[in-house]
Amino acid sequence: MTEDKGLDPAVADKIGEYVQHKGSRELLTKLQADATLSANESAKKGLDDMALLFDYLEAFAVLPKVSFDMSLARGLDYYTGVIYEVVTEGSAAPSSTSNSSAPKAKSSKGPKPNADDDDRSNDPTVGVGSVAAGGRYDELVGMFSGKQQIPCVGISFGVDRIFSLVKARQAASSTPLASIRNTEVDVYVMAFGGKGFTGLLPERMKLARTLWDAGVKAEFSWKVKPKLPAQFKAAETGGVPFAVILGEEECKAGTCKIKEMGLPEGHAEKDGVTVEMARVVEEVRERLRRWYEANPGDALALGAERMVLGERS
Numbered sequence: 001m002t003e004d005k006g007l008d009p010a011v012a013d014k015i016g017e018y019v020q021h022k023g024s025r026e027l028l029t030k031l032q033a034d035a036t037l038s039a040n041e042s043a044k045k046g047l048d049d050m051a052l053l054f055d056y057l058e059a060f061a062v063l064p065k066v067s068f069d070m071s072l073a074r075g076l077d078y079y080t081g082v083i084y085e086v087v088t089e090g091s092a093a094p095s096s097t098s099n100s101s102a103p104k105a106k107s108s109k110g111p112k113p114n115a116d117d118d119d120r121s122n123d124p125t126v127g128v129g130s131v132a133a134g135g136r137y138d139e140l141v142g143m144f145s146g147k148q149q150i151p152c153v154g155i156s157f158g159v160d161r162i163f164s165l166v167k168a169r170q171a172a173s174s175t176p177l178a179s180i181r182n183t184e185v186d187v188y189v190m191a192f193g194g195k196g197f198t199g200l201l202p203e204r205m206k207l208a209r210t211l212w213d214a215g216v217k218a219e220f221s222w223k224v225k226p227k228l229p230a231q232f233k234a235a236e237t238g239g240v241p242f243a244v245i246l247g248e249e250e251c252k253a254g255t256c257k258i259k260e261m262g263l264p265e266g267h268a269e270k271d272g273v274t275v276e277m278a279r280v281v282e283e284v285r286e287r288l289r290r291w292y293e294a295n296p297g298d299a300l301a302l303g304a305e306r307m308v309l310g311e312r313s
Contacts, residue, residue, distance in 0.1 A: 019071040025054055027068050036098055049081055074135060083135030086155075088165060105154075131165065132157045187211055188235035189220040191246040192228040199225035207256070207280070208246065214281045216288070218244075235261055241291050244280060245272060258283055260291070298303050 001012040021027055050068065057063040074083045098197055134155035141150040189208050193198035204220045211218040218242070221231055222235040235243055245257040258280070259272030275283045 020310065021070040023068055024063065024066070027070075029055060031264075045055035045165045046081075053082055072160070074133070078137045078140045079154075081136030083154075084133065085130035087130050099185045129161060130158065131161045149187070181240040183219075183240065185217050185219045185238055185240045186241045186242060187216055187218040187284055188243045189218055189246070190228065190229065190231040190235075190243050191226070193248045197225060197248070199223070200248070200251065201225075203246055203251055207277075210281060211244075211284065216284055241295075242284065242287060243272075244284065250274070255279070256280055258287060260287065 001007045001015065002009050007015075021031075028047065029036055032047050032051070037047065049170055072079075072083060072085060090178060134153070136151075136153045138151050140147055141152055142148065189204045189211070191197075191204050193200070199201050201224050208218045208220050219238075221234065223230075232243070241261055243259045243261060245259060250256055254277045255274050256277055257272035257274055260269060263270045273283075
């Protein structure tokens with residue numbers, strides 16, 4: 001700070017005192033009462049912005065999940081307001097809540113900060129580091145468009161870090177990697193028939209739309225007259241847990257079959273269960289609920305809440 005930026009050593013030491021602070025509303029209140037900061041127009045505006053942000057965070061009941069870290073800095077100079085980094089439970093180090101972990105600004109020569117946009121990528125106090133970061137940059141777009149100031153706020157994600165956390169979670173999980181599905185599809189809509197089979201494509205499309213409207217992730221073959229083995233293979237390859245099967249006779253009777261994939265030979269429902277078409281959504285949801293309760297590792301691997309029993313993901 002003194003050699004590269006030309007700051008007075010006393011100023012650098014003063015900054016070093018501030019960057020050690022980390023907290024929440026109580027820290028903001030303390031800083032607002034600081035006469036030195038209040039006398040500085042830029043600092044006062046920054047604290048006013050933080051106060052407004054805290055009001056919004058409180059309105060959404062997420063303030064306890066946010067840490068006001070005075071040591072945080074971004075490596076690019078186009079930011080004009082609040083900056084932030086996202087640290088997950090898996091990426092944070094055990095000592096991340098300690099104020100002593102915050103990097104201190106010294107007037108003496110020390111190691112130069114990381115030059116890329118993620119300033120704390122090598123900080124051992126935050127585990128693998130932040131998994132996302134960004135901030136407000138109101139003047140950036142105007143620099144290129146030549147127009148008036150355009151309000152902007154953004155965030156970027158560290159894909160490699162996210163994958164490292166996923167790998168670590170998978171290593172600690174009891175679910176083997178080979179059992180993770182490569183699709184989120186829950187139901188594969190199929191059709192079968194004998195001689196003169198039309199493929200029932202409109203019927204499959206209608207049923208898929210009904211499931212989609214109910215929030216169930218469904219899929220069907222785009223072919224007009226797909227062969228049943230090929231449909232089963234597509235479902236098995238994707239690890240789809242259920243099939244809803246239409247047949248010409250079943251359609252006439254207003255019924256269909258729900259089949260759980262992968263059931264062992266001799267199981268009572270190995271060939272599927274016939275249900276009324278009017279109750280297919282209810283039956284699918286209930287069976288999905290039971291399936292996810294029996295396979296909790298699968299829901300964890302997909303990294304999303306499921307829509308069952310009317311709950312939106």
